[in-house]
Amino acid sequence: MNFDYFVLPFCIGALILFTILSTRYAMWIVKLPRIDKRKAWLGILKFKFIGSIWEVFRESLLHRKIFKINAMLGWMHMSFAFGWFLLIVIGAMESKFHKSRVFNMPYDPIFLRYFEHNTHGFFFAEGFTFIMDLILLILLTATILAISKRVYSNLFGLKRTTKLILGDKIALYSLWTIFPLRFLAESFTSGLYNNGGFLTGTFGNIFASFLPLQMLEYPFWWAYSSALCLFFIFLPFSRYMHIPTEIFLIYLRNCGIRTSKNHTGYTEFEIYSCSRCGICIDKCQLTDVMQNKTQGVYFIQQIRRNILSSETAYNCLLCGRCTTYCPVGIDINKVRLLKRHDFAPENGFNFNYLDEKVTVAPFEYDVIYFAGCMTHLTPTIKNSMVKILNKSGDRYIFLDKEGSICCGKPLLFAGNEKQARELKYENKKLINKTGAKTLVTSCPICYNIFKNEYNLTIEVLHHSQYIKRLIENKKITLSKSQLNVVYHDPCELSRTNNVYDEPREILNAIANLQTTNHEKDNALCCGGSLGNFVISETERNKITNNMVAKLSEHKPDVIVTACPLCKKTMNKQSDVPINDISELVSNAILQEKNY
Amino acid sequence: MKNFGYTIQNDRQIDYDKNDTKLYDFVAESEKSIRTCIFCGTCSATCTASKFTDLSLRRIILYLKRGLNESLKKEIESCMLCGKCNLACPRGVNTRNVILNIKRGIEHYEL
Ligand code: SF4
Numbered sequence A: 001m002n003f004d005y006f007v008l009p010f011c012i013g014a015l016i017l018f019t020i021l022s023t024r025y026a027m028w029i030v031k032l033p034r035i036d037k038r039k040a041w042l043g044i045l046k047f048k049f050i051g052s053i054w055e056v057f058r059e060s061l062l063h064r065k066i067f068k069i070n071a072m073l074g075w076m077h078m079s080f081a082f083g084w085f086l087l088i089v090i091g092a093m094e095s096k097f098h099k100s101r102v103f104n105m106p107y108d109p110i111f112l113r114y115f116e117h118n119t120h121g122f123f124f125a126e127g128f129t130f131i132m133d134l135i136l137l138i139l140l141t142a143t144i145l146a147i148s149k150r151v152y153s154n155l156f157g158l159k160r161t162t163k164l165i166l167g168d169k170i171a172l173y174s175l176w177t178i179f180p181l182r183f184l185a186e187s188f189t190s191g192l193y194n195n196g197g198f199l200t201g202t203f204g205n206i207f208a209s210f211l212p213l214q215m216l217e218y219p220f221w222w223a224y225s226s227a228l229c230l231f232f233i234f235l236p237f238s239r240y241m242h243i244p245t246e247i248f249l250i251y252l253r254n255c256g257i258r259t260s261k262n263h264t265g266y267t268e269f270e271i272y273s274c275s276r277c278g279i280c281i282d283k284c285q286l287t288d289v290m291q292n293k294t295q296g297v298y299f300i301q302q303i304r305r306n307i308l309s310s311e312t313a314y315n316c317l318l319c320g321r322c323t324t325y326c327p328v329g330i331d332i333n334k335v336r337l338l339k340r341h342d343f344a345p346e347n348g349f350n351f352n353y354l355d356e357k358v359t360v361a362p363f364e365y366d367v368i369y370f371a372g373c374m375t376h377l378t379p380t381i382k383n384s385m386v387k388i389l390n391k392s393g394d395r396y397i398f399l400d401k402e403g404s405i406c407c408g409k410p411l412l413f414a415g416n417e418k419q420a421r422e423l424k425y426e427n428k429k430l431i432n433k434t435g436a437k438t439l440v441t442s443c444p445i446c447y448n449i450f451k452n453e454y455n456l457t458i459e460v461l462h463h464s465q466y467i468k469r470l471i472e473n474k475k476i477t478l479s480k481s482q483l484n485v486v487y488h489d490p491c492e493l494s495r496t497n498n499v500y501d502e503p504r505e506i507l508n509a510i511a512n513l514q515t516t517n518h519e520k521d522n523a524l525c526c527g528g529s530l531g532n533f534v535i536s537e538t539e540r541n542k543i544t545n546n547m548v549a550k551l552s553e554h555k556p557d558v559i560v561t562a563c564p565l566c567k568k569t570m571n572k573q574s575d576v577p578i579n580d581i582s583e584l585v586s587n588a589i590l591q592e593k594n595y
Numbered sequence B: 001m002k003n004f005g006y007t008i009q010n011d012r013q014i015d016y017d018k019n020d021t022k023l024y025d026f027v028a029e030s031e032k033s034i035r036t037c038i039f040c041g042t043c044s045a046t047c048t049a050s051k052f053t054d055l056s057l058r059r060i061i062l063y064l065k066r067g068l069n070e071s072l073k074k075e076i077e078s079c080m081l082c083g084k085c086n087l088a089c090p091r092g093v094n095t096r097n098v099i100l101n102i103k104r105g106i107e108h109y110e111l
């Protein structure tokens, strides 16, 4: 058996790491709701881990998503993760071949060069030495990249990087030393016994020419082992906790578990999977207008450290850009919403008045039109929709013609789940009374909640979808104009509900639709979001200004959107006219000629 | 005494040295924009809930400033946080946060 006292730090570190991780994970699994536990168990029977292993390979080792966002950043993450993975796997194989024994000590591969001076004469020995040196070289370049990322973060496409706490610092600095120390220790041994490959062998010879290797070799193996030990011990208290945790997160997600409305074990897995890559900071439009540390990564860090403030919880547009781009797939928006429950005022709401005051005459209708509060602030949208609906020939009821109840989504944004339920109940009653088959809304916020949280038995359409259908069914005929337009995707419609194509198809039919750099998933928030309770008017205006400038880049005649709130918000700041898609359609309706 | 149909109104004078501004201060602490309110009433005119109840945000902020905390407590209960007032306000008062914080303040001071 190979043994020297310097293997102890490594073994102790690894043992401590294993103990902490398994206790934590066990606690989180216990904290999963029963239904999620069931899903996790069933996942084993359904072989969900096979797909998960493939995903772990793609995302945790190759970091495909980070590559897509920034190649340099992706390369750094990949060379660290995949390189280290290969070092472990191939190192383990090498050590087993070397002894021709399947069972050896777990530290054997790590300190192999120290224990085995004669690496020749077994299966593929030189190949192994070469490959191990190559991997070490990749890891060394990764270390250099990581250090330079700290210094020149914009090289990696990042405007800001995150601040480190003590645990992070110790783990980070020990991580930076691990591979250089391994390189030095192996080179020194190779300088003495000539057992290295192209990298450690060459450098071993060079070092041997001017360094007293006899004296240096042993302490450097100690240093290498201690660096590993330090990294292992501080890993659970640092951002590197994401490395093991993400694997579990991927499995749980593949089993069909999602962020729920309460803080569960799954939320724990989510927040500890954040690698603090900082991508969410860059994608967040708040970054350009304020110094507050409120973006996904800071928010998650505050939860981890149990110091979440109401300000951070409520200072977010809920635009979903961070969630879309998070390479780990953390549902940051949902976590934000569930955390707002903790700060929302419980009392001081009373909606009893609704029951007696809100009524609708029962009648047989095909279509309900629900304009929503925001549409009432933009009467031209409302009037356009009325014109379109009249033209359609559908029997429709304008449910909130004289104003009605709010859909409840703004209360959900505030974290007032219970109170929102009362509004939902009333609205549902109204909707069901009409007997209609289709509910059309103009406001994407209403659309989102009606579609996803009302459990309605009837179909819910946004007006862009409804108009598209009218065109297809030839219920309205439109003329094409020569206007050059760009389309702005409203957050609640696009990223949240994937309604991308309908508005574009309509616009292609009635105008010249130009593309922009900020479309679909990459669309910007207009700044008017009802999700943010903290941001000031001035900051909102800055966000709007920035995004309007980006959309106006190619000087369109009109910026078109499909949301009354976006329209109202952009209108205040834009030189280019802003229209809702319904307004354009209403103008394009061909008047039937009376012969 | 003969009843001529006249009554003496209760004294409605507000003593600004004595009024109870703790709730106002609590709100203004976390939502500074409330200080810029000019009581124009745009918020009340556009309010979704005012169709059904006599909710008026303008009046609520006025009460708040005058320390008439008891009077606003009931009135604010019917707000649905819909946000129309936020968009309509010409002074950029962050009305929804004002409303949330009034509720938080009421809870905090157990009013
Ligand atoms: S939340 Fe996602 S995007 Fe943001 S730092 Fe964490 S892993 Fe990166």
Ligand code: SF4
Residues within 6 Å of the ligand: A283, A284, A285, A286, A294, A295, A296, A315, A316, A317, A318, A319, A320, A321, A322, A323, A332, A333
């Ligand atoms: S949801 Fe939007 S505003 Fe909120 S943190 Fe993410 S990117 Fe920023």
Ligand code: SF4
Residues within 6 Å of the ligand: B036, B037, B038, B039, B040, B041, B042, B043, B044, B057, B058, B061, B088, B089, B090, B091, B092, B093, B095
């Ligand atoms: S609209 Fe604004 S300024 Fe006018 S009363 Fe309401 S809160 Fe005050």
Ligand code: SF4
Residues within 6 Å of the ligand: B043, B046, B047, B048, B049, B050, B057, B078, B079, B080, B081, B082, B083, B084, B085, B086, B095, B096
């Ligand atoms: S948020 Fe409240 S006060 Fe403001 S318009 Fe809506 S219901 Fe009225």
